[in-house]
Amino acid sequence: MIDTTRTDIPEGEERLRLDVEDGIGVLTLCRPAKLNAWSWESTRQLGLYADRIRFDPSVRAVLLRAEGRAFCAGIDVSAPGGAITGRSGAERARAYYEGIRWAHERFAAFARLPQPVVAAVQGYCLGFELALMADVRIAARDAVFALPEAQLGLAVDAGGDLRIAREAGTGWAKFLALTGRRLDATTAERLHLVQLVADETELEATARTVAAEIAANAPLAVQGVKRAVDAYAEAPLTAALDRTALSAALTLTSEDAAEGYAAKGARRAPRFEGK
Numbered sequence: 001m002i003d004t005t006r007t008d009i010p011e012g013e014e015r016l017r018l019d020v021e022d023g024i025g026v027l028t029l030c031r032p033a034k035l036n037a038w039s040w041e042s043t044r045q046l047g048l049y050a051d052r053i054r055f056d057p058s059v060r061a062v063l064l065r066a067e068g069r070a071f072c073a074g075i076d077v078s079a080p081g082g083a084i085t086g087r088s089g090a091e092r093a094r095a096y097y098e099g100i101r102w103a104h105e106r107f108a109a110f111a112r113l114p115q116p117v118v119a120a121v122q123g124y125c126l127g128f129e130l131a132l133m134a135d136v137r138i139a140a141r142d143a144v145f146a147l148p149e150a151q152l153g154l155a156v157d158a159g160g161d162l163r164i165a166r167e168a169g170t171g172w173a174k175f176l177a178l179t180g181r182r183l184d185a186t187t188a189e190r191l192h193l194v195q196l197v198a199d200e201t202e203l204e205a206t207a208r209t210v211a212a213e214i215a216a217n218a219p220l221a222v223q224g225v226k227r228a229v230d231a232y233a234e235a236p237l238t239a240a241l242d243r244t245a246l247s248a249a250l251t252l253t254s255e256d257a258a259e260g261y262a263a264k265g266a267r268r269a270p271r272f273e274g275k
Contacts, residue, residue, distance in 0.1 A: 004102060007048065015042040018049050023215035024208070025059035025115070032068025037076030038127045040099070047106030054113055057274055060215035060222070062117040063207055064134055072127030074148065100157050107133060107158060112230070114223040116214050120207035121145075122200060129158035132167070135226060136210060137194040139185040140203040145193065151180040166233055167192050218256035219274035223247075 015036075019026045027049060029036035053059050066072065084099060086092035110117075111133040119134035125145045131137055139145075147164075149156045156177050165173035168191040176183070188194045198206040214222060224247030231239065251257055256272045263270035 004044065006044070009045055009048065013041070015039065015045045016049055018052065020056070020058055022212070023058065023060040024211045025053050025056070025062045027053075027062055027064050029064075029066035029072060032066075032070075034076060035068065035070040035073035035124060036066045036127075037073045038130070039076045040103070042076075043103045043106050046110055050106070050109040050113060053115060054109070057219075059115055060217075060219050060274075061211045062113065062115050063211040064117055064119040064130075065204070065207065066120075066122065068123075070123035071121045071125045071143070072130055073124045074126035103158065114226070115219075116222060116226050118207055118211045118214070120203050121194070122203055129156075129160040129163065132160055132163040132193070136196075138196045138198060138203065138207045138210065139188060139194040140200045141185050141197060142200055143185040143188070143194075144182050145185075145188050146180060146182040147177045148180045150178060164193065216269075216272075218251070218254070218260055218270070218272045220254050220256055221251045221260075224251050 014030055017028045017030045019028070029042075031037070053062060084092055084095045086095055107129070116136065117134040118136045118138065119131045120138050120140075121131050121143045122140040123142055123144065125131055125139075125143055126148055128145050128147055131145075147156055147160050161173045161177040164176060172191055175181070183191070183193070185194065185197045189197050196206060196210070228247050255275050256270075259272060260270050
């Protein structure tokens with residue numbers, strides 16, 4: 001099991017890398033030799049970066065991307081600490097349960113970032129859950145998506161089947177999770193699991209353009225929209241509408257709103273400051 005108390009990322013052990021460029025936090029999966037396979041350590045680092053991004057006012061949108069020919073080839077079975085041991089089956093089950101709950105907490109910190117996340121997916125995306133945590137997904141034409149856990153004797157542990165049920169319906173969630181079948185980018189787009197499909201050579205530019213468009217808008221308004229839509233997707237309509245009212249009230253009284261109207265009237269680009 002990974003040491004969950006560490007808060008550093010030693011040189012040479014990077015699973016992800018964060019660069020901030022023109023209001024965009026570029027979060028890169030950076031183990032192309034391993035096809036960016038996922039591990040407990042990857043989860044730990046994702047949580048650390050989520051905490052950094054969350055309170056950084058210079059980051060207005062996040063671009064989640066990967067180096068190499070695959071976005072993520074699934075679980076890295078060779079990673080240190082991958083298997084959990086115990087003195088009995090019950091002790092191992094308890095340790096796995098707490099480990100998976102710990103991972104869910106890190107994934108939730110990333111998925112619930114106030115800043116919208118745009119994922120750029122190429123090649124194998126067998127760590128489908130990570131891409132599904134993004135708010136907008138853009139796939140290269142060579143992208144291949146799957147939930148292969150059942151083929152390995154496992155239940156889906158990171159919520160990919162549940163997220164697919166929310167986006168594409170329970171029938172498709174069950175079909176994909178129960179069979180382990182692979183989806184191409186065109187089918188994923190038809191099922192609303194990705195929003196755009198781009199040629200492989202244009203994926204990076206397309207995703208960066210979308211992230212830049214989001215980053216150019218008023219931060220309070222953008223974050224309010226994300227919170228409201230997520231609330232609607234995850235809660236009854238009445239509670240979601242209450243969150244929508246709160247977000248609208250905050251943005252209507254913001255200086256960014258005044259700037260937006262003024263810039264529109266003057267036919268110039270707005271200068272939003274997130275206040």
